[in-house]
Every structure is written in structure tokens, then in C-alpha cells.
Amino acid sequence: MKKIRNILVLMLLIGTFQAVSQKSYILPEGFSTFKSSGGDEVRCDNDFDNDGIKDVAIYCTNKDESEGRVVVFLSTRYNRDNIYFWFPWPTDLSYDFKFENGVLSLSNFMGFGSNATTTFFLKYYSNLENMRLIKYETEYTQGMELHTQTVNLLTGEYQVDGRKGKKNLDIITLTNIDSYFDILSSIGY
Numbered sequence: 001m002k003k004i005r006n007i008l009v010l011m012l013l014i015g016t017f018q019a020v021s022q023k024s025y026i027l028p029e030g031f032s033t034f035k036s037s038g039g040d041e042v043r044c045d046n047d048f049d050n051d052g053i054k055d056v057a058i059y060c061t062n063k064d065e066s067e068g069r070v071v072v073f074l075s076t077r078y079n080r081d082n083i084y085f086w087f088p089w090p091t092d093l094s095y096d097f098k099f100e101n102g103v104l105s106l107s108n109f110m111g112f113g114s115n116a117t118t119t120f121f122l123k124y125y126s127n128l129e130n131m132r133l134i135k136y137e138t139e140y141t142q143g144m145e146l147h148t149q150t151v152n153l154l155t156g157e158y159q160v161d162g163r164k165g166k167k168n169l170d171i172i173t174l175t176n177i178d179s180y181f182d183i184l185s186s187i188g189y
Helices: 002-020 075-081 177-186
Strands: 031-033 043-046 055-062 068-073 085-088 094-100 103-110 116-125 130-142 145-152 157-160 163-166
Touching: 043 094, 055 094, 085 177, 130 177
Parallel strands: none
Antiparallel strands: 031 055, 043 055, 055 068, 068 085, 094 103, 103 116, 116 130, 130 145, 145 157, 157 163
16 A cells, blocks of 8 residues: 555656646757767756746758758746747858846857957846847947947837947847847947
8 A cells, every 4th residue: 555655656756847847848840959070069957038948049950051040949938838939140151149147148259350240238138028139239340340239128229330320120039030230230320
């Protein structure tokens, strides 16, 4: 009898653990994780949405690596609605994804003379149930001249090659970020 009770308790504990654990994250069909030249996946695993469950931002490509995507799984949306977010991301670059002080930064770097770096800074907002773009930075060299652009999307303030200005922008989230790529890159020019 004691053995049966222990088995029932064990089954109850296993069922409880499964109820609060996260679902497996599945990449979009036709895409697989991209591995750097060192063989590491380009990804960041952390609790972006503050629910105690690990979230993932991962770079993936299609089979011939002609199309790249950043895919972000927020457990609050994925576990409840099976929703994840993605946007296009250039291929043939170096990448750096990190999460520090509640902010996810996604950077890409391209050499070959221009040495261009672009970084998106995203923070989770519970009222949006989404990550909001809070800062955008890019820098590149043209000839021997360094060009920089920084846009603070919370205040609208920007600085381009030392010139300052202000521009009101809509709230940009993972849902609509790709529709703002051209707008962001042209601010201040």
C-alpha cells in the first residue's frame, strides 16, 4: 500500500512539473539554427518577459543560407497562444545576441571595408505583451570617416554624426519592427 501511495505522489509531482514547464520552441518550417564559424548557435537564452521561464532569441537561416531571420520566443505568448515573433536579418555577417539589465541587444557586424555594425535594443513591456524597441544604433566607415547614428525610441532623441535632433516615432515592437527598418536607418539624414 505504501508503495502505491509513493507512486501516486511521484506521478502527481511529475504532472505538476510538466504543467509549469515550458513548451519546446520550434523554428519556422524550412529554417534551422545558424552556427558561427566556431560552431556555436547564435542565440540568447534568458527570461526576457519576467515570468520565470526561459525565453529565446535565435538566429536561423533557410537551407542555402540566402534568407536569415531572428526568431524570438516569449514564453508568456508562446505557451499561451503558440505565438512567436520573427523578422528578417541579413546573412553573411557576424552576430552578437545578449541580455543585460532587462534589455535584449541584437547586433550584426559586417567587415569588408565598411565595418558596419547595427544593434537593436529591446525591452519587454507587460502592457504590450511584447518587446519594444527602445534604442537603435548603427556605425560604419566610409573611406576613412566613421559615421554613427543613435536613436532613443523612448524619447525620440537621435544623434547622427554629432548632429542632434528629435523625431516622434510610433511604438515599435517585435510585431512590426521589420516595417520600420528603412525609417530607422534614414533618421537624421
